[in-house]
Amino acid sequence: MKKGLSVFCLVLFLCSCNSAVKEKGKADEAPKVETYAEALTIVANITVHAEFEAEILAAIESVVAGTRKEEGNISYDVFKDVTNPLRYTFIEHWKSQEAIASHNASAHFIEFVQAISNKADIEAFTMKKKY
Numbered sequence: 001m002k003k004g005l006s007v008f009c010l011v012l013f014l015c016s017c018n019s020a021v022k023e024k025g026k027a028d029e030a031p032k033v034e035t036y037a038e039a040l041t042i043v044a045n046i047t048v049h050a051e052f053e054a055e056i057l058a059a060i061e062s063v064v065a066g067t068r069k070e071e072g073n074i075s076y077d078v079f080k081d082v083t084n085p086l087r088y089t090f091i092e093h094w095k096s097q098e099a100i101a102s103h104n105a106s107a108h109f110i111e112f113v114q115a116i117s118n119k120a121d122i123e124a125f126t127m128k129k130k131y
Contacts, residue, residue, distance in 0.1 A: 059115035066108030072099020
């Protein structure tokens, strides 16, 4: 799926986060996590057109800062591909579809979408957490 900015917003698999606390004298246990029944994940790859790299990096920095402050956001991380320096992967964890809708309507996200329009190729995957 490589077309349109709406592809960027596809929902992927369930997730949760939080750290486990080890008790003295006990072996490592599986982490205890706070779960959200409606939690969703979005994974999107953006390959920047080289001539727009500086502009898009500024837009990425701005959208990350704004998004991490959103109530419905669990985590929002961007990774740079080590073999293709123009490719970035966004991994976004959300509490619900409503949280994603709110994010998509936010000023910082709308500005980001406008900033990358026709300046990057977008690829997204939709998955649901199985285990």
